[in-house]
Every structure is written in structure tokens, then in C-alpha cells.
Amino acid sequence: MGTSRNVERRTILKAAGATAATLGLAATTGCGGDGGTSSDGTVTIRYAWWGAEDRAQRINKTIALFEKKYPKIKVKTDFQPYPDFWKKFNTQASGGNPPDVFQNAIGFLRKYDAKNVLLDLSEQVKAGNLSMDGFRAGLEKFGEVDGKLLGVPVGSNSMSLVIDKPVYTRAGVKPEQGWTWDDFDAAMKKIRDKTGRAGDSGMYGVMYLYDLYLRQNGKAFFTEDGLGFTEADLTDWWTKAKKGVQDGVYADPKKVAQIKPKSAVTAELAGGEFTWDNFSVRYSAEGKSEYSLAPIPTTDGKKTGQYLGSLMLSASKRTQHPKEVAQFIDFMVHDPEVAKIMGYDRGVPATQAQFDAFKPTDEVNKSIAAYETSLVDAGVLEPITPHPNGADICEAAFLRIAEELALGTRSVDDAVKQFFTESKTALVG
């Protein structure tokens, strides 16, 4: 009996040893994978972005092109919807394991620069691995913060008013460049009265639109390190909002809340919505009607406050392959074939070469190109300042508190106070 037990114990120990060894090996291979250099000199870089399935298909095609041109570089991909993307990225970056290269936007440059996550790509520009020439409309400056190149724009977009065209036509409303907020308010009432549909989906909670309104009045939503407006400003904006919801010129917030993540425009709750111009591509796929882009209302009949926004590609400071990452970004922003595959999915291509390579044939994409060209021609575009650290939390709070106001769980004064309290906490951190 004693022997039999000994044998068993040894077997167990061996088994345990084997398990430990396997785990150890697995861990080692895991590390090898993360480091990304295999024995034959092939380098693997990780690329993450936010978006949906259709964007993923396009991006995978562009990666296939890239890997053909650079056979020694393999690209591993990962994508999530926008809010989930940042949660995952945040966790990975804090754990010291962010993707080598990833999609980024203006609101996150300072945030992740402060956390020491972003690679200054200007070194790679000097080394000749990445070219910053040939960008349109001054876009090459968009990813610069305090003299560091933290992101390279892949496309440009602009805030716009996306409208349900037949609804506007039925109401007899024709928005024109330079129309005023009074014209807009009258149009909203007209749409409500003539079509029975609310005019707008809930503009009072769109941070980027309020930013434009503030810019029309010589202010801005953000300064370099804080909020660029006062409690009195916001009280005016939201007092008007509350009345609009009560009068039914803005869509019923209860219904809007329930159709998320679908847009209130494509769900036929509202005649229009202030959002990014490239969203009209998504809306055309989502809704049954015909959608087009209208100009932003103005305060003085001229200034819209608009600027070009942009999706960018950034690299992480921890990457072990800065050269390969730079070559990847360079390929993605300059190669004409990439533009033909991507279209206007991430906005109008940032470089002239890519812009020329893709000529849209369908109405939706054509109207986006026309819209941005008209903005450039009208000379209304303003420079953009990178948002302060914590801006993304302010944006979310703005949207949420505006919804609470519309749903009637907060008074205007209460909502304004709550927003300023939360922003203060977010912008300090």
C-alpha cells in the first residue's frame, strides 16, 4: 500500500511539474508573440480601431495590401464599437500592453499624452519613415500638441446638419449657407406643424454643436486646460432646449432613449440631427429615407464656427517597432489604393493623393465631398485646438445631463450646476 501511494504521489508531482512547465512555456510563447519579432526577422505589430463590421472589412483589405508591400511586417488587428474601444484601450495601456498603432481622435491627444502613452512620431518623420507632405487644408498640423506629433490624420470630417430630405421638402424648408438660428427655430416649428415630426433629435446635448455656437460668439467649449464658457451661457442654451422639448420641436427624449444606438433621424422621430458629415453614410444604410447635408445655422449670418475634425492614427510609446509602425501609418495615409478601398468611411481622405484617388459615384459620398469643398471655399473653417485632458468625460456628462434635463428629472439650474461640478472633477484628473 505504501508503495502504491508513493507511486501515485510521484505521478501527481510529475503531472504537476509537467503542467507548470506547459504553463511556463505558454507564458514564454505569449511573451514572444507580444514582442513581435520572430527568428526570420518578421515583425508583428498590433493595430486597433473603433468601428463596425463594414469598416473592419475595408481595413482588412488595406492591411492585405500593406503586407504584400512589406512582407516582413505582419499586422494583427482588433476592433470594438467606439465606447468599448476606449475602455479596452485604457485597460491595455495602463497595463503596459497597448496596441502598437491605433485609431485616435482630437479629444484624446492631450489625455493620453499626459499619461505618457503616445509616441512622438516626429522622430520617425526625420528618419524618413513617415512623410507629412501632401496633406490637404493644413491637416498635417492636426495631430501636433506642444511641438510633438502625436497623431496623423487619415480623414477629415466636419459637423453638419444631417437632414431627412423628403421631410424638409414637405415642410417647405430650404436651409442655405448663412441662415440664422432664428431661421432654424422657425424651420423646426414648420416641420413639426406640417409633417407632425419633431424638427431635431436633441441638439442641446451635442457638445460639438454647442462648441460651434460658442465659436460664433467668440468663445469655445474648451480652452487649453478648462471650459471656455460660463454657467450663464449654458443656462441660456438649455433654457431654450427645455422649451423646445416641451413644444415638441425637439424629439421626445423618451423615444430617442429607447431606439439607441439607432439615430433618431433614421428611426423617423426627427427631421434632422447635428452630427459629423460622414455619419450620413451610416444613416443611408440604416434608414429608408433620403438623407443629405445642410449648413450649420449662424449667429451673424456669416460665421458657422466650423472646423475640420479628423480621425487619426497614433502609435504607442511602448512599441518595440517604431519604424515599422511609422511605415504602416505612412502607407495608410498616402497610398492611393487604400483610399479606393476606404472611401469616405473615416471622413474625406487627408492627403491630396488619396483625395484624388477616390472619386465618389453615389449621392451620399458626393454630397460629403461637396459639403467639405464648400466649407473650404466659403472660408468659414477655423483652426482647432486639441481638447484638454478629461474632455471625453465632459462630453459624456454634457450629453447625459442634457438628456436628464429633457426627460424632466433636472431643472435647468440644477443641470448647469451638475455639469460644471462634474467637468471640474474631470478636467483636474
Place this chain on the structure above:
Amino acid sequence: MGTTVTHAPAMEGLAKDSEPRHGPVNSPRPAALKRRGRRETLAGYLFMSPWIAGFLLLTAGPMIASLYFAFTDYNLFDTPKWIGLDNFSEMFGDPRWRHSVKVTMWYVVVGTPLKLLLALGVALLLAQKRRGQAFYRAAFYAPSLIGASVSVAIVWKAIFADDAIVDRTQKVFGIDVGGWTGDPEMIIYSLVALTVWQFGAPMVIFLAGLKQVPRELYEAAEVDGAGPMRRFWNITLPMISPVLFFNVLLETIHSFQIFSSAYIVGGGAGSNACGPADGSMVYTCYLYVQGFENSRMGLASAMAWMLLVAVALVTAVLFWSQKRWVHYEEGAR
């Protein structure tokens, strides 16, 4: 085998009877016995080691770390900064935190009793022998198996949305609320309905308890002329009170921890809200928002510990109260 029983009967099963044995059959010498005892202890720990390692690495370690983080300002990136009790004072002063406590309390106080009442009621019906009994039990138990899943939460959201089945049925009766999931006040009740729907788990435990009640008690009561209500109040309820206590405890603790259903029905992702105007912002949802969306892990850790303390207090009160209403059979305690 019976003659060789030692202090470790469990190990006996491992030795095969046909094996030749060394030494005297009746009892090994004390030294060998001691050595074997040590070996067995070692083997025991070895068998437990995956679990112990898991507990230390995945539960105890993170818990101690989070206790430390609760007193720091920690954003995941920078080194935690010790700030003493600031997280706790911020928490108590935060109207959103108080709102989340209120929403959670509503959920616990309304949902748990309803769920247990329904579970007990159905258990009483199913305790009687009738045809198809097994089928009914399985049918009522099924929601408990799938109810916590993400897919059911998505279905739930669709059921209670504007112009969906619940809303339309209500309209027939002239009650139009325009969808529960869009209403800041109503959305929490759609979650209550979701938890009540999963009454199967406590029901099964009640059924087991009901089977334990001796039949002769009922027979004696019937002879004495006690009606069904009387029998329920004076025999059934006291006899199953330990089971009732167990269910109350389990369901209460469980309700405090509600997360995934609230997060999904509330359409959580996105604007760091949960439900229309935070209507389904339960405690753990707010904890998640602060920790993962606002990157305030220190504050989130403090919130987690606060929840632990609250649940421990509620549990303590329940244990204290059982002296007054839980009856254990003589000698069973």
C-alpha cells in the same frame, strides 16, 4: 477493507484490494502512521493547490490591493496617491452616488420580496402530487438558468421598449406609458420584473423544504380541525422558516450585486450613463462607470468596499433577526 480502516478513510478507496500488503494487516506502527499522515496532508494540499493559488492570486490579492486603492487617488496610469478618506467623503457628497444607492435599494426592497413570494406560492402548488409535476418544475426553473445572461437582457429590453409587446398590451387597457425602458421611473421595474421572473431557483429550495415537513403534523392538525390557512401559518411556515431564511439571505445579497441586466437594459455603454436619466444606474453600474469610464479606480475601490460593508451589515441584521422568526427543529442546530 473494514478491518484496515485508519484515520483517513477517504484514501482507502485508492488502494486496490487485490494488492499485496506489507506489514501487519490490522494496524501499522505509530511512526509509519505519522509519516503516512504527513504524506496524506501533503497530497491533500497538492490537490487543493490550484484552488488555493486561484484564491490567493485572483481573489485575496486583488481584494487587498483594492482595499489599499480605496484610500488613494488612482487613475490606472500614475502611481496611486494616498488621500486618506477623501474618496469616502466625495462619495457621500455625490448626488449621483446617492441616486445609485436609492435605485439599488428600490430594486432590492421591491424585487426580493416579490420574487420570494412568487417562489413560495408556486412551490406550494407544485408540492402537491399531480400529473406532469416534473415538467412544471423544470419549466418554472428554466428562467433561473438563462436569466442572468446577456442575451436575455437584450430580449428584455426589446419586450419593454416603446411599442413592443408590453407597451401594446398596456395600451389595450388604456395605460400608455410609451415604453418602460425610456422612462426614468419605470425602467427599474422592468429590471424588477426580470429578477422576479427568475423565481425558479428559490422555488426549488422551497420545494425541498416543503418535502421535509413531517406529514403527521398535518394529520394531527386536521384531526384537531385546523383549516388550510391555519395549517399554513402554524405548521408550514414555521417548519420551512430555516429555508425561508436561507432564501431571503441569498436573494438579498444577490440583488445588491445586480449589474449586467441593468447595464444592458439601460443601454449602459456610451455616455457613461445607465438608462434614461440614470434610471437604471444601480450601485455596481456607477462603480463601473467611475472605475472604467472615468478611470477613477481609487474611488471605485472605495465604492466596492462600501458595498461590501453594506451587504455585511444587512446580513448581520438578518442573522440577528432569525432568533425571532426562524425555528430550528430540536437537535438540528
